[in-house]
Amino acid sequence: MATSRRAFLRTAAAGAVAPMLGPAVLDGLERRLEPFGRLPAAAAASDEPFWAEIRKVFPVPADYVNLENGYSSPQPAPTFEAFERHAADINGGLSFYMRRRKDKDLDAVRAQLAELAGCPVEELVITRNTTESLATVIHGIDLAPGDEAVMCNQDYGSMLEQFRQQSRRRGLKCAEVDLPLHPASDEAILDVYARAITPRTRLLLVSHMINITGQILPVRKIADMAHARGVDVIVDAAHSFAHVVFTVPELGGDYLGSSLHKWLCTPLGAGLLHVRKEKIAGVWPLFGDSSRPAGDIRKFEHIGTHPSWTVQAIADAIRFHRLVGGERKEARLRYLQQYWTDRVRGIPAVYLNTPGGARACGIANVGVTGLSPAALADALFDRFRIYTVAIDTGPVKGVRVTPHLYTTTAELDALVKAIAALAA
Numbered sequence: 107m108a109t110s111r112r113a114f115l116r117t118a119a120a121g122a123v124a125p126m127l128g129p130a131v132l133d134g135l136e137r138r139l140e141p142f143g144r145l146p147a148a149a150a151a152s153d154e155p156f157w158a159e160i161r162k163v164f165p166v167p168a169d170y171v172n173l174e175n176g177y178s179s180p181q182p183a184p185t186f187e188a189f190e191r192h193a194a195d196i197n198g199g200l201s202f203y204m205r206r207r208k209d210k211d212l213d214a215v216r217a218q219l220a221e222l223a224g225c226p227v228e229e230l231v232i233t234r235n236t237t238e239s240l241a242t243v244i245h246g247i248d249l250a251p252g253d254e255a256v257m258c259n260q261d262y263g264s265m266l267e268q269f270r271q272q273s274r275r276r277g278l279k280c281a282e283v284d285l286p287l288h289p290a291s292d293e294a295i296l297d298v299y300a301r302a303i304t305p306r307t308r309l310l311l312v313s314h315m316i317n318i319t320g321q322i323l324p325v326r327k328i329a330d331m332a333h334a335r336g337v338d339v340i341v342d343a344a345h346s347f348a349h350v351v352f353t354v355p356e357l358g359g360d361y362l363g364s365s366l367h368k369w370l371c372t373p374l375g376a377g378l379l380h381v382r383k384e385k386i387a388g389v390w391p392l393f394g395d396s397s398r399p400a401g402d403i404r405k406f407e408h409i410g411t412h413p414s415w416t417v418q419a420i421a422d423a424i425r426f427h428r429l430v431g432g433e434r435k436e437a438r439l440r441y442l443q444q445y446w447t448d449r450v451r452g453i454p455a456v457y458l459n460t461p462g463g464a465r466a467c468g469i470a471n472v473g474v475t476g477l478s479p480a481a482l483a484d485a486l487f488d489r490f491r492i493y494t495v496a497i498d499t500g501p502v503k504g505v506r507v508t509p510h511l512y513t514t515t516a517e518l519d520a521l522v523k524a525i526a527a528l529a530a
């Protein structure tokens with residue numbers, strides 16, 4: 107690809123701005139991070155020189171502060187460059203690649219992803235996003251009229267819509283529970299779910315990290331409680347995978363979906379679906395693949411022709427993720443969140459919709475009494491050039507603030523000042 111075209115694509119894809127680094131960018135980054143090699147997570151959280159190196163490989167908007175990284179992540183330069191390279195390589199010889207090499211590459215990437223997820227490769231498949239992963243389950247399980255499902259009104263809208271469609275289509279009864287924004291204990295959360303379960307309940311949907319507030323739910327305890335009552339558990343891990351450190355089996359769910367373009371920082375259109383081995387045969391594939399045995403997870407893999415270079419780039423994103431370090435990433439994201447929430451807590455008229463401590467990580471939600479979420483988000487952007495997103499869903503009224511690994515504490519200082527000014 108000609109240099110000017112490559113540069114153009116990069117700028118267009120980055121939406122932005124800061125110059126990206128050269129082709130051997132990951133190797134260069136590896137060298138620059140060598141001095142920090144053994145830096146433990148707790149110390150790394152506030153080690154600004156370490157994160158300054160990481161920031162250099164992210165496309166940072168030049169004319170505003172992006173604190174809406176919850177929608178999706180920009181790819182760091184090493185991943186984006188690899189993604190472009192894969193696309194260019196495949197484009198010359200597309201049919202040959204698709205027929206002769208794609209499956210081998212897909213298997214290799216799937217194995218790497220399963221290793222990161224800590225689950226057997228026979229239980230994991232690559233999808234395009236959480237929506238597709240969880241749709242496969244929600245629409246693929248045989249349900250009878252009168253069967254029931256439990257979920258929370260803070261779960262992601264399109265998951266709730268899919269369940270509501272199952273109500274209209276198959277007579278499923280949905281119970282949407284209301285969770286506390288600041289739970290006193292895990293038991294307070296468990297109790298809400300337990301009370302919604304009846305003898306007809308078949309499924310329970312739980313978000314590992316609630317997208318509008320950032321609250322992390324005690325999924326393992328919820329899953330154990332649900333299993334004891336004969337209920338299968340679907341985990342929405344759209345925001346938690348590669349954000350907080352966990353293995354999929356330790357959450358204890360039966361089905362789990364995530365979007366890799368969020369915190370694993372892959373190109374858009376990459377997700378994963380995990381189904382516990384003994385549950386695979388009981389789920390119909392969304393796209394009707396009959397070429398695989400019912401118990402083979404790869405029956406969910408057939409989604410028609412789509413860009414294979416996105417799948418290849420998952421391996422590059424995993425390499426970048428491991429270079430940063432999962433523990434260091436989690437520690438930094440929590441540190442950044444607590445950096446600004448600690449400074450706005452206590453300002454008159456400011457309230458937080460996100461619990462403290464280990465019940466949240468990078469995402470948090472803040473409101474100002476007397477300002478609607480939309481007015482607050484608009485004021486932050488129009489007056490202070492700080493981009494967030496307004497959330498006005500059920501009990502959650504505020505703006506969601508999502509820093510990223512490239513966010514600086516100076517940018518968060520600007521956020522704190524802006525919130526204080528708007529609350530005054």
Ligand SMILES: Cc1ncc(COP(=O)(O)O)c(C=O)c1O
Pocket residue numbers: 176177235236237238261262313315316317342344345365
């Ligand atoms: C909790 C949750 N689930 C599911 C989704 C859907 O993700 P995608 O659009 O990548 O399918 C999102 C997206 O933000 C989310 O936050």
